[in-house]
Amino acid sequence: MAYEHHYAMLFAPVEKEYGKLDPATITAIIGFSVGGPVSMRERKAARLFVTCELSVYEEQKSSTDGLKFEIFSKDDFDEKQARAILTALGRLSMEAHLGHNHTVDLSQIVEARSGVVSLHLFSKATIEGSEYGLYRVCPK
Numbered sequence: 001m002a003y004e005h006h007y008a009m010l011f012a013p014v015e016k017e018y019g020k021l022d023p024a025t026i027t028a029i030i031g032f033s034v035g036g037p038v039s040m041r042e043r044k045a046a047r048l049f050v051t052c053e054l055s056v057y058e059e060q061k062s063s064t065d066g067l068k069f070e071i072f073s074k075d076d077f078d079e080k081q082a083r084a085i086l087t088a089l090g091r092l093s094m095e096a097h098l099g100h101n102h103t104v105d106l107s108q109i110v111e112a113r114s115g116v117v118s119l120h121l122f123s124k125a126t127i128e129g130s131e132y133g134l135y136r137v138c139p140k
Helices: 003-018 079-093
Strands: 040-043 048-051 068-074 103-105 116-127 130-139
Touching (some): 003 048, 003 130, 068 079, 079 103
Antiparallel strands (some): 116 130
């Protein structure tokens, strides 16, 4: 898979709406696939954080909308909260079929500093014959 092309296509709608993502990826020494936090891209000027690895994992369950997907937040969370929330939802996406208008209780995740969040389908893209999407996570 050509990851640069994949993410350029997948992130095009969010960049059209909110501006170009910053070039750096926020990542940890211990990667998501071995228990660390999810990698994210951001647009500081828009207080936007978006995951940038979930949709390429074979282990990710397709959403209830039939999409492999990434998740983003806009304005609602700081970087620490976004990382905790997006990581928790990323892990959940490996076990459960999430989708549009689903709600998830994150009250047990201290770093999230949030209770219930909801997912909203923001955009879809067909990339190399497969369907992908971006879901926005918002406090409920």
